[in-house]
Amino acid sequence: MAGRRVVVFPTSVELGPVLAHLVTSRAEQAVNSRGRFTLGLSGGSLVTMLAKELLAVPGLDCSKWVVGFCDERVVPFDNPDSTYGLYKSHLFSKINIPDDAILAIDFSLGVSECAEDYSGKLRKAFPDDDIPVFDLLLLGMGPDGHTCSLFPEHPLLEESQKIVAPISDSPKPPPERVTMTFPVVNAARCATFVSTGGSKAPVLKEVLEGREGPPFPAARVHPTNGELLWLIDEPAAAALTMKVERLGSGAKL
Numbered sequence: 001m002a003g004r005r006v007v008v009f010p011t012s013v014e015l016g017p018v019l020a021h022l023v024t025s026r027a028e029q030a031v032n033s034r035g036r037f038t039l040g041l042s043g044g045s046l047v048t049m050l051a052k053e054l055l056a057v058p059g060l061d062c063s064k065w066v067v068g069f070c071d072e073r074v075v076p077f078d079n080p081d082s083t084y085g086l087y088k089s090h091l092f093s094k095i096n097i098p099d100d101a102i103l104a105i106d107f108s109l110g111v112s113e114c115a116e117d118y119s120g121k122l123r124k125a126f127p128d129d130d131i132p133v134f135d136l137l138l139l140g141m142g143p144d145g146h147t148c149s150l151f152p153e154h155p156l157l158e159e160s161q162k163i164v165a166p167i168s169d170s171p172k173p174p175p176e177r178v179t180m181t182f183p184v185v186n187a188a189r190c191a192t193f194v195s196t197g198g199s200k201a202p203v204l205k206e207v208l209e210g211r212e213g214p215p216f217p218a219a220r221v222h223p224t225n226g227e228l229l230w231l232i233d234e235p236a237a238a239a240l241t242m243k244v245e246r247l248g249s250g251a252k253l
């Protein structure tokens, strides 16, 4: 692990531009060294924050981006629960990313087949990797400590063979989802959590500072050969006693 950075911003207003800079600078580095930038997206409040901030970047060029989903709800794209659907309307329709560079699920399949199909899409997009190595995964964390669709105490936390797994009993609706597993999450070059708001404070303390008993799913994210960044705001950081970095909107990570 290249190390963990916990960076606290006054509010999400200052965090947003730094997130956009992180994405575009990692994209530039990746395109320069490997010819493309592979990005994994999560849902929740990240969708609108990321879309707003990326669309404000002058001359944003996504022509060499390949985008996947850290998890996805198995619902039609026009269902408001579809993470792809939200990104399509907020972001993909407004940037120059080729359609075939977006690795989306086939929601018409049953949840198990859908996971197999999405796994095949990842394998095809990463033909040289035993486990797909994304340049950047953007992750969220629920107030229960889940990330992707990896929920506390769920057997999927121990999945070590599959790169993508189906889940049909998600405690958070909708119940049917597909999710990247920890082997993929922890193979990333950089995993970045974005977590804001006071509702995250209690769980964030346990995730970042440790707890008795089994670690929360979000605490199990620690890329083997990559970086781990936590971008949070003061309300989310309220219960932390650890040393953190405090930065503002002009920061570059």
Ligand SMILES: O=C(O)[C@H](O)[C@@H](O)[C@H](O)[C@H](O)COP(=O)(O)O
Pocket (backbone or CB within 6 Å): 042, 043, 044, 045, 046, 071, 139, 140, 141, 142, 143, 146, 147, 148, 149, 172, 173, 194, 195, 196
């Ligand atoms: O699939 C889901 O149910 C959500 O996408 C979820 O996993 C989300 O990423 C976290 O709950 C953090 O969401 P917020 O950043 O909006 O709190």
